Amino acid sequence: MTHTHQTAPTQFAEANGVRFAYRRFGKPGGVPLVFNMHFMGTMDHWDPAVTDGFAKDREVILFDNAGVSSSSGQVPHTIAGMGANAIDFVRALGLKQVDVLGFSIGGLVAQEITLQAPDLVRRLVLVGTGPRSGESMDTGTPEGKEIFGATYKSPDDLWLRVQFTPSEASQAAGREFITRFRRRSENRDPEVSQEAASRQRAAIGNWGAKRDNAWDYLKQIKQPTLVVNGSNDVIIYTVNSFILQQRLHNAKLILYPDAAHGSLLQYPEMFVRDVSSFLDQKQWA
Amino acid sequence: MTHTHQTAPTQFAEANGVRFAYRRFGKPGGVPLVFNMHFMGTMDHWDPAVTDGFAKDREVILFDNAGVSSSSGQVPHTIAGMGANAIDFVRALGLKQVDVLGFSIGGLVAQEITLQAPDLVRRLVLVGTGPRSGESMDTGTPEGKEIFGATYKSPDDLWLRVQFTPSEASQAAGREFITRFRRRSENRDPEVSQEAASRQRAAIGNWGAKRDNAWDYLKQIKQPTLVVNGSNDVIIYTVNSFILQQRLHNAKLILYPDAAHGSLLQYPEMFVRDVSSFLDQKQWA
Numbered sequence: 001m002t003h004t005h006q007t008a009p010t011q012f013a014e015a016n017g018v019r020f021a022y023r024r025f026g027k028p029g030g031v032p033l034v035f036n037m038h039f040m041g042t043m044d045h046w047d048p049a050v051t052d053g054f055a056k057d058r059e060v061i062l063f064d065n066a067g068v069s070s071s072s073g074q075v076p077h078t079i080a081g082m083g084a085n086a087i088d089f090v091r092a093l094g095l096k097q098v099d100v101l102g103f104s105i106g107g108l109v110a111q112e113i114t115l116q117a118p119d120l121v122r123r124l125v126l127v128g129t130g131p132r133s134g135e136s137m138d139t140g141t142p143e144g145k146e147i148f149g150a151t152y153k154s155p156d157d158l159w160l161r162v163q164f165t166p167s168e169a170s171q172a173a174g175r176e177f178i179t180r181f182r183r184r185s186e187n188r189d190p191e192v193s194q195e196a197a198s199r200q201r202a203a204i205g206n207w208g209a210k211r212d213n214a215w216d217y218l219k220q221i222k223q224p225t226l227v228v229n230g231s232n233d234v235i236i237y238t239v240n241s242f243i244l245q246q247r248l249h250n251a252k253l254i255l256y257p258d259a260a261h262g263s264l265l266q267y268p269e270m271f272v273r274d275v276s277s278f279l280d281q282k283q284w285a
Numbered sequence: 286m287t288h289t290h291q292t293a294p295t296q297f298a299e300a301n302g303v304r305f306a307y308r309r310f311g312k313p314g315g316v317p318l319v320f321n322m323h324f325m326g327t328m329d330h331w332d333p334a335v336t337d338g339f340a341k342d343r344e345v346i347l348f349d350n351a352g353v354s355s356s357s358g359q360v361p362h363t364i365a366g367m368g369a370n371a372i373d374f375v376r377a378l379g380l381k382q383v384d385v386l387g388f389s390i391g392g393l394v395a396q397e398i399t400l401q402a403p404d405l406v407r408r409l410v411l412v413g414t415g416p417r418s419g420e421s422m423d424t425g426t427p428e429g430k431e432i433f434g435a436t437y438k439s440p441d442d443l444w445l446r447v448q449f450t451p452s453e454a455s456q457a458a459g460r461e462f463i464t465r466f467r468r469r470s471e472n473r474d475p476e477v478s479q480e481a482a483s484r485q486r487a488a489i490g491n492w493g494a495k496r497d498n499a500w501d502y503l504k505q506i507k508q509p510t511l512v513v514n515g516s517n518d519v520i521i522y523t524v525n526s527f528i529l530q531q532r533l534h535n536a537k538l539i540l541y542p543d544a545a546h547g548s549l550l551q552y553p554e555m556f557v558r559d560v561s562s563f564l565d566q567k568q569w570a
Contacts, residue, residue, distance in 0.1 A: 224542075231530060231531060231536070231538075238531070239527075242524075242527050245516060245540055245542075246516060246523070248542075249542075250542045250543065251516070251542050252539065252540065252541055252542055253516075253538065253539065253540040254537065254538065254539050255527075255530055255537065255538040256537055257509075257530075257533075257534075257535045257536050257537055258535065270566065273562060274562075277555075277558060277559075277562075281555065
């Protein structure tokens with residue numbers, strides 16, 4: 001049976017004392033694409049239009065990193081620790097090379113995976129994310145603090161503000177995402193615990209802390225990299241995507257119009273097309 | 286007979302006392318793509334890999350603006366004047382709607398076309414260019430002055446420095462471009478005169494002059510716009526492409542790795558694919 005985002009069973013892989021929950025589906029035989037999730041997100045927070053879109057042409061692997069949702073263990077206090085855990089997970093599947101996609105905090109983890117295990121990573125996709133010591137990444141943005149600090153009738157209302165702009169078109173796209181997000185009705189992941197969220201927050205602050213020559217490390221990443229964001233990300237400012245592209249050795253940047261942190265959720269078809277084109281391109285600078 | 290970049294005859298259209306030289310080829314029936322050339326460039330300075338790449342799926346129109354190469358008339362002292370001339374030319378062909386691509390100074394002209402005749406323009410592609418009062422666009426960049434001010438054994442050596450980065454890969458791509466650039470052997474355009482170049486330079490300086498609220502005008506452009514540049518444009522700094530995307534109403538940005546002012550010449554296939562995907566996309570923000 002060919003599985004989809006909705007039907008893929010949650011499986012488990014053991015590594016270094018952690019039982020990692022994952023789902024794996026799509027067209028096997030090539031280099032799988034491993035998805036690294038955003039702050040407070042579980043495997044269910046990926047957009048089925050994105051994951052199933054990729055699954056037509058490649059294998060897709062979703063997972064909960066250590067301490068998150070269905071995975072055992074504890075969320076580390078550093079992004080480097082999360083990167084090490086992600087590498088353990090990928091190796092536990094017996095994989096020698098993968099493409100790595102990271103969204104928000106997942107984009108920080110994706111950078112750490114690449115730095116710590118360069119042989120494991122063929123190509124890198126960084127969405128709605130930034131470099132160490134990026135602009136307003138130590139304290140978080142004022143907009144982000146207001147959005148995450150407010151109270152909402154439903155968690156949906158939080159995500160509509162985090163991931164989409166206030167424009168009518170973006171909010172409409174957001175409501176369509178919420179509908180897709182609910183489509184998987186069985187065996188959903190449990191929500192991320194407050195403790196796990198608080199540890200994730202500490203790790204982001206640690207990553208964002210101001211350092212001298214903070215961006216030099218990006219020159220160590222030699223993999224072809226695609227950096228993607230919305231024009232108006234107020235969670236991790238869009239300029240951080242520009243900084244990533246300017247400092248990385250070999251990166252292409254795409255910014256989408258009238259889009260916020262969740263540009264991939266707003267334009268899932270364009271995102272899948274743009275990323276697939278990048279991943280499949282034979283010759284690359 | 287189906288024409289290509291190499292075989293398309295130079296034709297002429299008369300408007301407002303100017304005899305405009307143009308070449309028109311490719312697949313008719315859709316919205317034609319009108320190309321606006323860079324400083325000191327003629328129709329021959331377009332890359333056949335780009336123009337023939339587009340011509341497979343759409344009609345391509347190259348032209349010399351007034352006072353340039355095979356066209357009569359005089360180069361205006363302002364970009365606004367060049368935009369008005371370009372509009373005259375497009376209307377002289379009897380066209381009601383076109384897609385407009387502009388490269389470098391052609392990107393400034395493309396903005397003026399859109400501002401002055403919004404109904405004429407369906408979608409806009411701005412390559413290696415910037416906004417009014419853009420960063421270092423009043424005086425020109427120090428790198429640009431050095432590059433254009435130096436003496437070269439061959440004009441090829443000038444363009445290799447203007448359009449490509451110093452990296453081995455970029456220079457190799459540059460030499461391939463030069464080979465393609467020579468492929469049209471008959472009925473080439475004459476070089477741009479020193480007087481025309483000097484007037485173009487004055488118009489660029491005028492466009493670049495510092496103004497208050499200089500970027501507000503970009504909000505008047507409602508057309509879906511794709512902004513493209515290389516990661517390291519030292520002629521019109523890459524940050525100007527970021528500024529365009531951030532201030533335009535509805536723009537997508539793509540920056541290519543290890544590329545300079547001539548990113549479209551370095552990655553012609555990727556450029557054609559990315560731009561075609563943008564032009565053909567049915568739904569747009």
